[in-house]
Amino acid sequence: MTDRPAPTSKAQAIVNEVRRRIVDREWQQGDRIPDEAELAVEFGAARATVNKALQLLAEEGLLDRKRRAGTHVTVNPARRATLTIPIVREQVEAAGLAYSHRIVAQKLSPLPADVAARMALPEGHELIHLRTVHYGDDTPFQVEDRWLNPAAAPGVERIDFHRINPNEWLVRNFPWLRADMAFSAASADARDARLLECRQGTALLILQRTTFNDLGAITSVRLAFHPGYQLIATP
Amino acid sequence: MTDRPAPTSKAQAIVNEVRRRIVDREWQQGDRIPDEAELAVEFGAARATVNKALQLLAEEGLLDRKRRAGTHVTVNPARRATLTIPIVREQVEAAGLAYSHRIVAQKLSPLPADVAARMALPEGHELIHLRTVHYGDDTPFQVEDRWLNPAAAPGVERIDFHRINPNEWLVRNFPWLRADMAFSAASADARDARLLECRQGTALLILQRTTFNDLGAITSVRLAFHPGYQLIATP
DNA sequence: ATCGCAATTAAGTTTAGACATATATCCGAT
DNA sequence: ATCGGATATATGTCTAAACTTAATTGCGAT
Known part of the structure; x- marks a missing residue:
C-alpha cells in the first residue's frame, strides 16, 4: 500500500536519499556534504547524475552549492512553494460545477x-477596461477587473468576450514573457459585494497580475475570489 | 544598456530562443515543434542540451512533451508562479526595520x-500551542498561531522561544519532507485586531501551513499578515 | 602581519553515444 | 471495418570524459 516498487529514476533516488539524510539529521544544517565525485562513487552513478x-x-x-566551496546543507532554508494559476473555467469545472x-x-x-504604473504606460492613456464575473453553477466564483493593451495584443479590439472570456483568449493567443504577481487581502467594496453577492466589507x-511581452504590457488584472476561497500551493 | 553580452549558457540561450518563437507566434499554440535531434543540429548543440x-x-x-508524439506548444498554458516564504526576521530586516x-x-x-485534521492527529490530543507577534520597528508585522508536535520535533518542549522565534528554531532544526500550504483572506477577529493593532474586521x-517529517506532523501554523501586506510571487 | 597573485578545487556545462520506454502508426488477420 | 500485435519514433535517462569557471587556499613578496 505504501511501498513503491521503483518508479523513480536514478537521479530521483539520489534526491530522495540525500533528502532523507538531511531530514534524519545525518547531515545537519551547515554541514558540508561529500562532493559530487564521492557521491557518484557511493551511489554508483555518473557525476552528471549526481549533479x-x-x-x-x-x-x-x-x-547551498558554490564552486570550489562545495555543497552545504542550507542553514535557514527559505522554502519555496509553487502556485498554479489555472484557467478559471478549468478550475470551476474541476470542482464539478x-x-x-x-x-x-x-x-x-x-x-x-496605479494601473498605469504597473503596466509602465502613461497615466490617462486609453485602454480597454473590462469587468467580468465568473460563475460556477450560477454562484459567483471570481470577479475580474482587467485592462487590455491593444498595442501589445493586436486584434483584441475585435474580440467578442461574451463568447470567450478574456483570460482564456489571452492565454491562448498571447503568451507572455514576464509577469508580475502579488497576493493580498481586501475588504469587499460596494461593487465587489454586488458582483460576488456577498456583504460589503x-x-x-x-490576486493582482500584469503580463508583458516584447511589445510591452499586455494586460493588468485584479482578481477577487469569492469569500472563503483558499489558494492551495504545492511544494 | 539593454544588450547582454553572453552571460547565459547554451541551454539557456535555446530556452530564450524557443520562448521567443512562441511569444512571437512563429510557433503557435498547438503546433508541433521540431524534434530534439533537429533542434540540436539547428542550434549546433548536443541533443542532451536541447533536451x-x-x-x-x-x-x-x-x-507539452510526450514520447513518440513529440513536443507541442501548450494550448492552454496554466502558468506557475513561485512563492518564496522567507523567515519573518529576514523579511523584516530586508525592509530595513x-x-x-x-x-x-x-x-x-x-x-x-480543524487543526487536528490538518495534522492528521486525534482531536483533543494535547500539543504545545503558541501565539507570537512579529514586529518591525515595533509595528506589528505578522501574528502567528502555532501548534507544535513534540513527537515529531523532539526537544521542542525545552526551547525558550523568547530567545529564538518558533519558526526560525524549527527551520534550523527540523527540515520537513512535505508541507501543505494555503492562502486565504479573513477578517481580523478581536484577537487579531488587538495583536496587529488594527480595527476588527x-x-x-x-497563510496556513502544516509541515511533516517521517515522524508525522511537526507543526501547523496560521500566519496573519498586517493589513495591506502584499505577497509577491516570482514567475 | 598584510597584500596580491597563483594554484587548486568543486561545481557548471557540454558532448557523443547508448539504451530505455511510451505510444502513435501501420499492417495483417479476422 | 475492426482488432491486435509488431514497428518505428521521439522523448527520457544515464554515462564517461572533457572543458569552463568561480572562489578558496596557500604562498611569496612586501
Missing part, C-alpha cells in the same frame, strides 16, 4: 495612476 | 478539530 540530483535539491532550497461568465462592463477608459483574497 | 532546455520550458508550462518578537501565549492545549492575508 542533476543536487541541483534539484538546491532549487528546492535544501542545499457548470462554468459561465458575464461581461459586466467593457469600454475604453483612461488608465488610473467581507475579506476577499486578491 | 535540458525543452524540459525547462515544459516545467514552465509552455511546452528592526526585528523583534513577542510570545503572547504558550501552553499545552487540546487540539481543535480589517481584511488580512492568511
Whole structure:
C-alpha cells in the first residue's frame, strides 16, 4: 500500500536519499556534504547524475552549492512553494460545477495612476477596461477587473468576450514573457459585494497580475475570489 | 544598456530562443515543434542540451512533451508562479526595520478539530500551542498561531522561544519532507485586531501551513499578515 | 602581519553515444 | 471495418570524459 516498487529514476533516488539524510539529521544544517565525485562513487552513478540530483535539491532550497566551496546543507532554508494559476473555467469545472461568465462592463477608459504604473504606460492613456464575473453553477466564483493593451495584443479590439472570456483568449493567443504577481487581502467594496453577492466589507483574497511581452504590457488584472476561497500551493 | 553580452549558457540561450518563437507566434499554440535531434543540429548543440532546455520550458508550462508524439506548444498554458516564504526576521530586516518578537501565549492545549485534521492527529490530543507577534520597528508585522508536535520535533518542549522565534528554531532544526500550504483572506477577529493593532474586521492575508517529517506532523501554523501586506510571487 | 597573485578545487556545462520506454502508426488477420 | 500485435519514433535517462569557471587556499613578496 505504501511501498513503491521503483518508479523513480536514478537521479530521483539520489534526491530522495540525500533528502532523507538531511531530514534524519545525518547531515545537519551547515554541514558540508561529500562532493559530487564521492557521491557518484557511493551511489554508483555518473557525476552528471549526481549533479542533476543536487541541483534539484538546491532549487528546492535544501542545499547551498558554490564552486570550489562545495555543497552545504542550507542553514535557514527559505522554502519555496509553487502556485498554479489555472484557467478559471478549468478550475470551476474541476470542482464539478457548470462554468459561465458575464461581461459586466467593457469600454475604453483612461488608465488610473496605479494601473498605469504597473503596466509602465502613461497615466490617462486609453485602454480597454473590462469587468467580468465568473460563475460556477450560477454562484459567483471570481470577479475580474482587467485592462487590455491593444498595442501589445493586436486584434483584441475585435474580440467578442461574451463568447470567450478574456483570460482564456489571452492565454491562448498571447503568451507572455514576464509577469508580475502579488497576493493580498481586501475588504469587499460596494461593487465587489454586488458582483460576488456577498456583504460589503467581507475579506476577499486578491490576486493582482500584469503580463508583458516584447511589445510591452499586455494586460493588468485584479482578481477577487469569492469569500472563503483558499489558494492551495504545492511544494 | 539593454544588450547582454553572453552571460547565459547554451541551454539557456535555446530556452530564450524557443520562448521567443512562441511569444512571437512563429510557433503557435498547438503546433508541433521540431524534434530534439533537429533542434540540436539547428542550434549546433548536443541533443542532451536541447533536451535540458525543452524540459525547462515544459516545467514552465509552455511546452507539452510526450514520447513518440513529440513536443507541442501548450494550448492552454496554466502558468506557475513561485512563492518564496522567507523567515519573518529576514523579511523584516530586508525592509530595513528592526526585528523583534513577542510570545503572547504558550501552553499545552487540546487540539481543535480543524487543526487536528490538518495534522492528521486525534482531536483533543494535547500539543504545545503558541501565539507570537512579529514586529518591525515595533509595528506589528505578522501574528502567528502555532501548534507544535513534540513527537515529531523532539526537544521542542525545552526551547525558550523568547530567545529564538518558533519558526526560525524549527527551520534550523527540523527540515520537513512535505508541507501543505494555503492562502486565504479573513477578517481580523478581536484577537487579531488587538495583536496587529488594527480595527476588527480589517481584511488580512492568511497563510496556513502544516509541515511533516517521517515522524508525522511537526507543526501547523496560521500566519496573519498586517493589513495591506502584499505577497509577491516570482514567475 | 598584510597584500596580491597563483594554484587548486568543486561545481557548471557540454558532448557523443547508448539504451530505455511510451505510444502513435501501420499492417495483417479476422 | 475492426482488432491486435509488431514497428518505428521521439522523448527520457544515464554515462564517461572533457572543458569552463568561480572562489578558496596557500604562498611569496612586501
